[in-house]
Amino acid sequence: MVDYLTFVFKSIRGMFTGGTRYRSWLAFLMGLMAVGGYAYYQQTVHGLGVTGMGDQVSWGLYIANFTFLVGVAAAAVMMVIPGYLYHNKEVKGGVLLGEMVAIGAIVMCLLFVVADLGRPDRMWHMIPPFGKFNFPVSMLAWDVLVLNGYLLLNLHVPGYLLYKKYKGEEPAKWLYLPFVYLSIIWAISIHTVTAFLYTGLAGRPYWNAAILAPRFIASAFCAGPAFIILVLEIIKGWTRFPMGDRIIGFLRGVVLIAGLINVFLLISEIFTEFYADSAHVASARYLFFGLHGHNALVPWIWTSITMNVLALLALISRKFEKRGVIVRNIPLLMLIVAIWIEKGMGLVFPGFIPTPLGEIVEYMPSANEWMVSLGIWGVGLFIMTVLLKHAVDIEVGDVKPS
Amino acid sequence: MSKKMNFVPDLLPKPAPKARAKEGEVGRRSFIKLLSALTAGAIAMPDKAEAFNLDEFLQKHFHQMTDEEKQKTMARLEGEYNKKYSRDDFSVADGGPQHGVKYGYALNLSKCIGCRKCTHACVDENNQHRGSEERGDQIEYIRVLEMEKGSLDVEKSVHDYTHEVPAEGKYYMPVQCHQCNDAPCVKACPVEATWQEPDGIVVVDYNWCIGCRYCAAACPYWARKFNWVAPRIPDEEVNPDTHYLGNRPRYKGVMEKCTFCITRVRKGLNPACHDICPTGSRKFGNLLDKESVVRRIIDQKRIFILKEEVGTDPSFYYFFD
Ligand code: SF4
Ligand code: SF4
Numbered sequence: 001m002v003d004y005l006t007f008v009f010k011s012i013r014g015m016f017t018g019g020t021r022y023r024s025w026l027a028f029l030m031g032l033m034a035v036g037g038y039a040y041y042q043q044t045v046h047g048l049g050v051t052g053m054g055d056q057v058s059w060g061l062y063i064a065n066f067t068f069l070v071g072v073a074a075a076a077v078m079m080v081i082p083g084y085l086y087h088n089k090e091v092k093g094g095v096l097l098g099e100m101v102a103i104g105a106i107v108m109c110l111l112f113v114v115a116d117l118g119r120p121d122r123m124w125h126m127i128p129p130f131g132k133f134n135f136p137v138s139m140l141a142w143d144v145l146v147l148n149g150y151l152l153l154n155l156h157v158p159g160y161l162l163y164k165k166y167k168g169e170e171p172a173k174w175l176y177l178p179f180v181y182l183s184i185i186w187a188i189s190i191h192t193v194t195a196f197l198y199t200g201l202a203g204r205p206y207w208n209a210a211i212l213a214p215r216f217i218a219s220a221f222c223a224g225p226a227f228i229i230l231v232l233e234i235i236k237g238w239t240r241f242p243m244g245d246r247i248i249g250f251l252r253g254v255v256l257i258a259g260l261i262n263v264f265l266l267i268s269e270i271f272t273e274f275y276a277d278s279a280h281v282a283s284a285r286y287l288f289f290g291l292h293g294h295n296a297l298v299p300w301i302w303t304s305i306t307m308n309v310l311a312l313l314a315l316i317s318r319k320f321e322k323r324g325v326i327v328r329n330i331p332l333l334m335l336i337v338a339i340w341i342e343k344g345m346g347l348v349f350p351g352f353i354p355t356p357l358g359e360i361v362e363y364m365p366s367a368n369e370w371m372v373s374l375g376i377w378g379v380g381l382f383i384m385t386v387l388l389k390h391a392v393d394i395e396v397g398d399v400k401p402s
Numbered sequence: 403m404s405k406k407m408n409f410v411p412d413l414l415p416k417p418a419p420k421a422r423a424k425e426g427e428v429g430r431r432s433f434i435k436l437l438s439a440l441t442a443g444a445i446a447m448p449d450k451a452e453a454f455n456l457d458e459f460l461q462k463h464f465h466q467m468t469d470e471e472k473q474k475t476m477a478r479l480e481g482e483y484n485k486k487y488s489r490d491d492f493s494v495a496d497g498g499p500q501h502g503v504k505y506g507y508a509l510n511l512s513k514c515i516g517c518r519k520c521t522h523a524c525v526d527e528n529n530q531h532r533g534s535e536e537r538g539d540q541i542e543y544i545r546v547l548e549m550e551k552g553s554l555d556v557e558k559s560v561h562d563y564t565h566e567v568p569a570e571g572k573y574y575m576p577v578q579c580h581q582c583n584d585a586p587c588v589k590a591c592p593v594e595a596t597w598q599e600p601d602g603i604v605v606v607d608y609n610w611c612i613g614c615r616y617c618a619a620a621c622p623y624w625a626r627k628f629n630w631v632a633p634r635i636p637d638e639e640v641n642p643d644t645h646y647l648g649n650r651p652r653y654k655g656v657m658e659k660c661t662f663c664i665t666r667v668r669k670g671l672n673p674a675c676h677d678i679c680p681t682g683s684r685k686f687g688n689l690l691d692k693e694s695v696v697r698r699i700i701d702q703k704r705i706f707i708l709k710e711e712v713g714t715d716p717s718f719y720y721f722f723d
Contacts, residue, residue, distance in 0.1 A: 047654045048613075049631035054539070058618045058628060118613020118628065118655025121459065125593045125612055132463050132594045132610070140592040140616045202712045203586055203622025282557055356709075357545060357577055357624045358556035 006401070007166055014393040015386035021238075022389070029382040036375005039368045040115060048118055051369040056361035057352040059116070061369050064344030065376070066112035068223070069105045070194045071216070071343070073150065075224020076102035077187035078254050079247070080180060094247040096391050097235065098228050099158045104384030106151045111376045113144070139197045146190045153183040162394050167401065191220050198351065206283035206351045211272075215265045221258035223339035225251045226332040233325055235388065240396045249321075252332075256315045259335060263308060286360070287350040294353075296362045297345050304341035307334040463594070464607045464646065472496055476646060483642070483651055487635070492642045494650050497668040499601035505662050506602070506689035506696040507673075508705065508719045509576060513683040516567040516574030518546050520675035520684070524578075527663055527674035528649040529641050531633035541627045543660035544578040544675060577708065578675075579604065579625035579660035580716030587617035587626060587659075596657070601668075602689075602717050603661050605647035613655040622712045626659050662686070689717065 016026070043050050053060045076098040082088045083095040114120055125131040126144060135141045157179050164171040195216040198207035229251050236243050273284040285291055290298050311331040314320055320328045354360045365373075393399040457478060467475065476494040483492040521544040525532070533540035547559035551571050559575070568574065581602050582588075588596055588604065595611040598604045618626040632654040644650040648664035663673035667686075671677075676684040687694035696719075699705065705721040 047629070047631040049539075054630065055541075055618070055624075055627055058615045113614075116614065118615070118657075119611065119653075122610070122612045125463075125595070125610060132466070134592050134594045137589050138592045138616070140590065140614060144592065197616075201586065201590075201620050203620060203709070203714075352619075354557060355624050356556075356622050357547060357561070358559050359561050359624075 003167070003401075004163070007163060010399050011390050011393070014399045015390050018389065026382065026385065029378045029385065032374050032378025033382065034375075035371050036373075036378060039371035039375065042368055043115075043372060044120070048116075050366060052364050052366040053369075054361065054363075056355050056359060057349060057363035059348055059352070060363055061344065061365040061373050062112045062116040064348040065373055066109050066116075067194060067348060068340050068343040069109045069112070069380075070147075070190055071220030071339070072224045072227050073102045073105035073109060074187040074191040074217075074220050075228065076154070077184050078221060078225050078251065079228070080184055080187075082250065093241075093243060093395070094228075094232060096158045096161060096395075097232060097388060099154050100387040100391055101228055101231055101384055102154045103151065103158075103387060104380045106147055106154065107383055108376055108380035109147055110151070111379060112373075115372050115376060139193065139200050142193050143190075143197055146186065146193050150183070150186050150190050153179055153186055157183065158391065162391060166394050166399065188217070191216055198347070203356055204351050207347075209269070211265060211269050212347075215262065215269070218258050218262040218265055219339050219342060222255055222262050223336050225254045225258070226335045229255070229332055230329060230336075231384070231388065233329055235392060237325060239392045241392045242395070252315065252321070255332065255335065256312065259308070259312045259315070262339075263312065266305075282354055283350045286353050287346060291354070291360060294360050294362055296364060297350060300341050300345040304338045304346060307338040308342075311335045311338065458609065461609045463610050465594075472646075479646075479650065483644075486651070487637045487640045487642075489637070489640070489642060492644070494644050494646055495665070496646045497665075499599050499603075499668070502688075502690055504600075504602045504689045504717070505581070505667060506687060506700070506717045506719070507581075507662065507676075508685040508696045508699045508703075508721055510681075510683040510685070510723060511573055511575060511720050512722045513681045514546075514574045514576060515681055516546050516548055516563070516569075516572075517680065518544075519678045519680060520544050520576060521546060523674045523678035524660070524663075526639065527641055527666070528660075529633075529635055529644070529651050530627075530658075531629060531631070531652075532635055532639070534634075539630065541629070541633070541658070543625065543627065544576050545624065547575045547577060548572050549575050575708075575720070576675075577623055577625075578718070579621075579662075580623050580708070580714065580718035581662060582714035582716045584713065584715045586620040586622065586712075586714060590616040590620035592616065599647070603647075603664055603667075604659070605661055605664065606657055606659060607647065608650070608652050608656045608658065611656040613657065615657065617657060622709050622714060623716075626657050628657050629654050 079095045079098040083092040126133055133141055157176050160176050161171055192213055195213035199212045202208050229248055232248055235241050273281050287297050287301050311334040314331040349363055479494045480492045484490055521542050524543050530541040548563045550558050551573055581604050585598055585604050588598060593612055596606045596617055615628055629652055633652055643665060645665040648661045652658050672686050676686045685695050685699055687696040689697060699721055700719060703721040703723055705719045707716060
């Protein structure tokens with residue numbers, strides 16, 4: 001017990017010591033949090049009316065970010081599979097890091113859901129046995145459950161492994177391997193359930209399509225590993241963490257394949273929507289071409305598609321792989337932005353436009369909404385940063401028993 | 403400071419239409435509000451009725467309260483509402499469903515002229531947020547669609563017509579909650595804050611809703627309305643005769659919807675929209691009673707169900723004659 005407490009104490013101390021660059025980064029993130037905190041305070045005082053949402057478009061930037069981040073969180077699994085199942089040693093080293101990213105991403109998911117609530121003070125209504133949890137009927141209840149479960153799994157596995165590493169002991173397999181297998185299935189499930197959140201709504205034809213769930217997974221396994229590669233590049237460049245090129249190469253492969261599948265599914269979707277020219281086409285037409293002079297989302301979606309295609313071409317040509325750290329990662333950054341746009345502007349918003357009664361009201365997030373979102377990103381990146389720092393500290397032996 | 407305000411333009415409470423004559427004063431007051439909100443923390447809520455209330459915080463789900471707890475809660479609410487709206491005659495009832503009654507509505511599209519009298523009578527009866535002119539955010543449960551003759555496509559409908567009605571080549575279709583028997587909103591809610599009563603009315607427990615708006619995304623009839631800001635009802639316009647699951651004043655951040663005027667219909671009256679309609683287009687009654695007017699319409703007229711393909715099994719029918 002004493003051992004464990006010293007471990008925790010030393011870890012926390014380690015998380016907040018570092019060079020100037022590290023500390024300014026943390027300070028910057030805290031600045032974001034302060035901005036977000038201020039904006040969220042405004043929102044609790046004045047109500048969700050300070051956002052750009054309304055009865056016509058009743059979910060916006062928060063739920064869009066949530067949807068995107070579920071994908072990033074689920075993507076940690078991409079490294080878990082080869083790492084633990086095939087004992088690929090090099091990938092295994094990176095798995096820990098991937099799981100740290102996942103923790104930060106899930107915390108952001110949960111915060112975005114909370115930020116979207118009209119009555120955050122009543123959150124306890126969701127917690128059995130005090131509340132009344134509409135399980136298993138409500139997809140949102142499912143989602144809350146699987147997200148929290150995923151968070152616990154991801155806290156347990158790396159936490160245990162790092163503690164053992166710190167003590168210099170071999171981890172006991174039965175204490176983490178079953179959880180690793182479980183988290184693989186779980187990662188797919190958080191994403192699938194989030195997709196069901198949308199596809200289950202028969203009254204919203206744009207979402208009520210079977211292709212949505214597979215597209216969710218494909219785009220998640222494209223943006224998520226891309227995000228993790230960026231993190232790995234930073235760690236590789238700035239720390240003594242032992243990391244070869246194979247893991248990044250492996251992840252680039254995953255990004256490419258998932259990205260191609262995603263584009264293929266997108267083309268099938270567009271084809272089905274427009275070729276038959278059914279009544280269901282209104283939302284899609286609004287998104288891609290604009291409807292009755294309303295076209296706020298058109299530039300966004302085409303930017304996204306263009307970036308998606310260019311980035312994938314760059315990855316296929318493999319020309320950039322050997323270039324400098326900035327150049328070789330630009331396509332990945334483009335993919336992340338492209339998929340972020342696709343989730344928000346491309347998936348969440350047009351589902352509400354036009355409304356079920358045919359009214360077209362456009363949505364753009366308000367300044368306050370952007371500030372809250374930035375704040376939540378600040379929290380998530382902060383958590384990721386200190387956790388990753390911690391993992392690196394232990395891995396290179398900066399934090400060890402005295 | 404003024405720079406900050408520009409950056410966050412929509413933070414300032416929007417002046418109510420009547421108060422707008424004194425622009426300067428409103429501006430100053432909201433400035434002070436903003437300042438005190440920034441400095442004094444949670445105590446400085448903008449509206450004292452919105453201040454933290456432990457009884458309210460701990461209030462149970464309607465179904466989990468004992469009769470005694472319900473009585474106590476309703477008495478407390480009456481006190482709160484009386485204070486808030488400076489009156490002494492508020493009544494919050496919880497009259498239950500009658501045995502052998504299932505409400506149904508039938509609307510005659512051949513007769514409706516699109517005058518929106520029902521929409522406004524509904525707002526008065528059900529204590530909806532009156533909104534402010536520039537936001538245009540009055541909550542309305544009934545949306546009257548101006549439809550092209552010969553088409554049932556709501557996407558071709560016009561919602562914000564202002565010309566004289568009825569217009570040539572158009573017909574009018576009011577849409578409100580259809581009190582679905584297989585209601586997507588009920589299935590969606592993660593905390594069972596919304597459910598269907600035995601008499602068919604789908605209600606919301608305003609003290610249980612967490613404001614996630616999943617139900618609003620699920621409803622195929624766009625019938626769920628959210629309190630984006632603290633609802634405003636002028637004291638003299640408030641309707642003090644209320645029901646716990648219906649027209650009692652709501653809170654900021656919760657969902658609300660049409661309940662077929664639960665306060666009225668459970669007393670044997672007709673909904674307010676029914677009584678106000680100048681053309682007699684609206685027919686209301688008990689679906690289980692073979693002699694009732696709705697039942698006769700369903701049995702004898704050419705009726706149709708809006709968005710039947712979604713499979714919500716509504717208690718609301720349209721017909722032509
Ligand atoms: S019309 Fe909408 S709000 Fe009314 S019961 Fe059906 S799904 Fe629920
Ligand atoms: S907004 Fe309220 S009633 Fe609607 S699903 Fe959420 S908790 Fe339930």
